[in-house]
Amino acid sequence: MRTFRTPRPRRPRRVVGALAVTAATALASAATLLPAGQAGAAGTTLRSLAEAKGIYFGTAITQGDLNNAALTAVAGSQFGMLTPANEMKWDTVEPSRGSFNYAPADRLVSFAQAHSMRLRGHTLVWHSQLPSWVGALPANQVQAAMRNHITNEVGHYKGKLYAWDVVNEMFNEDGGFRTDAFYNAMGVGFVADALRTARAADPNVKLYLNDYNIEGLNAKSDAMYNLVKSLKSQGVPLDGVGFQAHFVLGQVPSSLKANLERFTALGVEVAVTELDDRMQLPASSTALAQQGRDYASVITTCLAVRGCVGITQWGVGDGDSWIPGTFPGYGAATLYDNNYQAKPAYAASAAALGSGAATPTPTPSTPGPTPTPTPSTPGPAVSCAVTGSVSSWDTGLVENLTVTNTGSTAVNGWKLAFDLPAGQSVTSAWSAVIDPSAGRVTAGNVEYNGTIAPGASASFGFQATHTGDVALPTGFSLDGTPCTTA
Structure with missing residues (x-):
């Protein structure tokens, strides 16, 4: 049986300071992800x-x-x-x-x-x-x-x-x-x-x-x-x-x-x-x-x-x-x-990947007076921000968009509406379902990314044809609430 690829020796690299998770x-x-001894548990x-x-x-x-x-x-x-x-x-x-x-x-x-x-x-x-x-x-x-x-x-x-x-x-x-x-x-x-x-x-x-x-x-x-x-x-x-x-x-x-x-x-x-x-x-x-x-x-x-x-x-x-x-x-x-x-x-x-990071054990400290809570103003229940990038060629382009929940409650089953520039028409999409293909379109979540917790984001992308205007979409709104853009 052949190896995966015809290899050649690769010179080891001497590098330090990588990001780490202990x-x-x-x-x-x-610990709750995979029962001991199982290779790929359901769930x-x-x-x-x-x-x-x-x-x-x-x-x-x-x-x-x-x-x-x-x-x-x-x-x-x-x-x-x-x-x-x-x-x-x-x-x-x-x-x-x-x-x-x-x-x-x-x-x-x-x-x-x-x-x-x-x-x-x-x-x-x-x-x-x-x-x-x-x-x-x-x-x-x-x-x-x-x-x-x-x-x-x-x-x-x-x-x-x-x-x-x-x-x-x-x-x-x-x-x-x-x-x-x-x-x-x-x-x-x-x-x-x-x-x-x-x-x-x-x-x-x-x-x-x-x-x-x-x-x-x-x-x-x-x-x-x-x-x-x-x-x-x-x-x-x-x-x-x-x-x-x-x-x-x-x-x-x-x-x-x-x-x-x-x-x-x-x-x-x-x-x-x-x-x-x-x-x-x-x-x-x-x-x-x-x-x-x-x-x-x-x-x-x-x-x-x-x-x-x-x-x-x-x-x-x-x-x-x-x-x-x-x-x-x-x-x-x-x-x-x-x-x-x-x-x-x-x-x-x-x-x-975020499977529920363990909560650190608090370091014991000398008891002191109970602090007075600082009043705070609740944030809006629903608000959002959208960022994106576009890569284009000839008559085609790829756009990647990220919507962030900047509100105080989780968004479940989201729909992000936006306006495509004239001449752009979606041909395929990933991590979202987009309909229709041109004009004012709506990107809806797929099964695995339907919930966006406060402060969390959902990313998706699409490929489209264009007739010259390769700008990012405008007029974003999440479930009817206008979003800010960067």
Whole structure:
């Protein structure tokens, strides 16, 4: 059985100062989440906790994993986004020129659909897991082969995927482009060409660039940042950047948040696409506690960055992880052990996603006089604030909106009405149901985000076509109450 991805050694990073949630707090706060010894109990799940915060929590599996009942039980219940680990890569889909095989990937698509999971396509253009015939092509034939491959595969899955990793791992560690078949034939322009080709094949799917070791501020992430900035300035369709996040225990970059924020400032969304956190084996209780802090750090960072849309763990459990086969002596990199039983990192992740944080025990103090309560003026029962961002290209755009309950009572079963600029028409939406598609529209909650507590928020987004006006909507009102905007 193949590993998830053709790997190469990744240079360990020496980073300190990551955000953390202590394992003790995480375990205490998530104690009611998962009965001891169960891999994926019914009720509250990572998926539902993440979606309540407006993000997704996903996993990657192979078609061979579908024969593992323990694995699929966890995958289908705990995760809301599915990435086919190998089955959409070039060597599987088009092993010989012009001959396409979608059966393996279709099995995973069917699994995702049966479990109401969204899908991430991985990957269209990559130097690895590339059939030999591509590398043997004359340089003047590579572009045509690339365009044909993208058009055929994206077209096959049109309307079924959330996003595509269009180009994967295009940079060396020093920030220079890899000298693969695509770069050698087309130079840096192959990236823009691939994105434009994918957009033509499916106008509504999100288009991503994806790479590893770009999570912190460094030469490689600078190269990705400069590429994204250049592409956006040229009007090339690009919706997001994927940060793989194959971490070594205790080495989540302290600059992760600042790095993600500089990308979202360019008008793209960001996602953690291949998260795992490897440690030396055998795993100790100390290492497992640190792993919980690492996972919690990544989650809390994503939640703190407007425009971070989700997190995907690469694999379901330690038993199907690619790490041991690539890094001898290392493993235990996921939320579940070899038997798909939840590890301390599961509880830490659930706590970071807001599963009812434990109330700290008060520190005993010397009794004193009872203070006189300070009178306060109650806030309004219903009031709201809306923030948003828009990313546009040619005749399409993506908008992400967040509505915050600034009142004093919970909002249950919300409806947010707003005016779309003339010429904008919604084609798809996530985390909300939007009707009608143009003019004065109403976004209504979905099952998992129907309640907004005082001070809490709900986020959703949509994709739309436009005729030139790419401004954000106006005239927001929550259940009939006008909202402020920023």
